[in-house]
Amino acid sequence: MYVTWDESLSVGVAELDSDHKKLLAILDDFSTACYAGQGSQDLHDILARLIENAKHHFDKEEALMDRHGYPMLAEHKKEHQKLIEQMERLERSLCAEAVGAASFPLSVSNDTMKFLNNWLTDHIKADDLGYKPHLNSLGVR
Numbered sequence: 714m715y716v717t718w719d720e721s722l723s724v725g726v727a728e729l730d731s732d733h734k735k736l737l738a739i740l741d742d743f744s745t746a747c748y749a750g751q752g753s754q755d756l757h758d759i760l761a762r763l764i765e766n767a768k769h770h771f772d773k774e775e776a777l778m779d780r781h782g783y784p785m786l787a788e789h790k791k792e793h794q795k796l797i798e799q800m801e802r803l804e805r806s807l808c809a810e811a812v813g814a815a816s817f818p819l820s821v822s823n824d825t826m827k828f829l830n831n832w833l834t835d836h837i838k839a840d841d842l843g844y845k846p847h848l849n850s851l852g853v854r
């Protein structure tokens with residue numbers, strides 16, 4: 714396990730916590746696939762799955778914040794947008810690298826691995842935990 718969820722990341726809303734766990738598990742799949750030297754197609758598939766699940770989660774989270782009048786919604790939405798753009802950029806750069814290289818070795822740098830490992834947890838700590846007291850005080854669990 715390269716990326717794990719622990720209680721310190723809990724936003725106190727069960728469904729959102731379970732989304733976060735799922736996203737972290739996909740990120741972990743990606744790390745595992747990289748270190749196992751799996752083919753570039755596998756890496757693209759995992760990234761596509763990550764982006765799809767992240768979009769779905771962000772929409773759900775935004776709808777919940779909106780429904781409960783969270784005052785930082787606009788800023789939070791911008792952060793989500795940025796996260797998706799980062800991931801789509803990474804996907805494109807991996808695709809570009811993969812041209813002509815039918816399978817591994819596809820170089821995924823240590824910096825990229827580090828970026829991926831922190832991609833979601835940094836957002837949870839910096840932004841998602843921000844809505845926790847607001848939603849929890851309204852009884853959203």
Ligand SMILES: [Fe+2]
Pocket residue numbers: 774789793836840841
């Ligand atoms: Fe978020």
Ligand SMILES: [Fe+2]
Pocket residue numbers: 729733770774837841
């Ligand atoms: Fe989130």
